[in-house]
Amino acid sequence: MILTVTLNAALDRTLSVPNFQAGRNHRASEAMTLSGGKGVNIARALRNLGQPVIATGLAGGRTGTAIIEQLTAEGILNDFVRIADESRTSTAVVDPTSMQQTEINEYGPSVADAELVLLMEKLAYLAKGADIVVLAGSLPRDVPTDFYAVLAAEIGRDDLPIVVDAPGPALRGALPAEPWLVSPNVREAEEVVGNEFADDEDAAVGAEALCSLGARSALVHDERGCVARLPAADGGTERITLQARIGVRTDVVSTVGSGDAFLAGYLASTYEGDDREAALQRAVASGAASTALLGAGVVDPADVSALARQVAVEEVAAGA
Numbered sequence: 001m002i003l004t005v006t007l008n009a010a011l012d013r014t015l016s017v018p019n020f021q022a023g024r025n026h027r028a029s030e031a032m033t034l035s036g037g038k039g040v041n042i043a044r045a046l047r048n049l050g051q052p053v054i055a056t057g058l059a060g061g062r063t064g065t066a067i068i069e070q071l072t073a074e075g076i077l078n079d080f081v082r083i084a085d086e087s088r089t090s091t092a093v094v095d096p097t098s099m100q101q102t103e104i105n106e107y108g109p110s111v112a113d114a115e116l117v118l119l120m121e122k123l124a125y126l127a128k129g130a131d132i133v134v135l136a137g138s139l140p141r142d143v144p145t146d147f148y149a150v151l152a153a154e155i156g157r158d159d160l161p162i163v164v165d166a167p168g169p170a171l172r173g174a175l176p177a178e179p180w181l182v183s184p185n186v187r188e189a190e191e192v193v194g195n196e197f198a199d200d201e202d203a204a205v206g207a208e209a210l211c212s213l214g215a216r217s218a219l220v221h222d223e224r225g226c227v228a229r230l231p232a233a234d235g236g237t238e239r240i241t242l243q244a245r246i247g248v249r250t251d252v253v254s255t256v257g258s259g260d261a262f263l264a265g266y267l268a269s270t271y272e273g274d275d276r277e278a279a280l281q282r283a284v285a286s287g288a289a290s291t292a293l294l295g296a297g298v299v300d301p302a303d304v305s306a307l308a309r310q311v312a313v314e315e316v317a318a319g320a
């Protein structure tokens with residue numbers, strides 16, 4: 001079973017608004033409300049891809065109740081710690097004419113120390129039955145930036161792969177815990193590494209840098225695919241760099257949560273025992289497939305399989 005952890009769960013409202021313009025009145029042509037937050041999106045995509053998954057994390061107030069009820073209605077197994085403060089609502093406006101998207105994200109709830117302790121206890125318990133744990137998304141305010149490293153230590157099982165998909169500061173704070181895998185988009189990787197990537201070679205150097213900072217594997221992704229720094233052999237310390245490429249889609253409906261679908265594709269494939277080339281193909285295909293559908297982490301598995309065949313994977317020279 002794959003366990004996803006979302007400290008900043010949200011109720012995600014996605015509105016499709018043709019010709020969206022600030023300062024104007026609009027009518028949404030399509031609206032959708034789904035539970036969200038990165039770990040939740042990853043759980044949804046994993047479930048769509050047929051993998052056993054449980055979503056945990058923090059959920060508070062009426063919004064928290066709505067998050068849990070919606071997940072349950074979708075058939076996504078979940079076990080959240082209830083907190084006193086209100087979980088956030090996020091709103092995304094996608095414009096099908098310009099293909100631009102505007103996101104408005106509320107601040108997350110404040111979390112009491114006692115609530116974090118409850119989460120650690122729940123995590124330690126659920127992790128006993130997990131084969132992979134995914135720590136994903138931003139941290140609520142007041143939670144220290146090294147909290148993912150604290151959680152990894154709390155889980156305390158060397159044989160349990162820990163995955164981190166988080167924005168810059170939370171990702172940086174997690175690296176000393178030597179996560180099994182990190183999956184930043186190019187922008188997040190640049191932020192952690194400290195320089196912009198001008199070309200593929202820079203991205204390869206960046207993926208290597210993430211590994212020198214502690215990650216055992218790194219997938220640095222964007223709309224063209226990903227650069228992956230992975231162990232050359234299972235359990236070994238030597239690593240190789242692979243590049244996976246797909247044609248950039250021009251028929252995008254929404255990219256919200258497509259990086260979460262990307263990671264889910266990789267994990268689903270790895271969980272099923274595929275080799276790393278196949279896992280990278282499924283990752284890139286899953287990210288690309290999710291852009292065709294409204295809703296974070298929503299993917300059509302048939303679309304993923306079809307697109308995976310179009311992903312070219314090749315080994316490239318190490319960056320440095």
Ligand SMILES: Nc1ncnc2c1ncn2[C@@H]1O[C@H](COP(=O)(O)OP(=O)(O)O)[C@@H](O)[C@H]1O
Nearest residue numbers: 185221222223248249257258259260262287288
């Ligand atoms: N036009 C596109 N064609 C193919 N894949 C895309 C396209 N746009 C986005 N993607 C996929 O979505 C990912 C976006 O990831 P990310 O920025 O991490 O989003 P989020 O964190 O919201 O899930 C890209 O790295 C890629 O895998």
Ligand SMILES: [Mg+2]
Nearest residue numbers: 184185259260
């Ligand atoms: Mg992402």
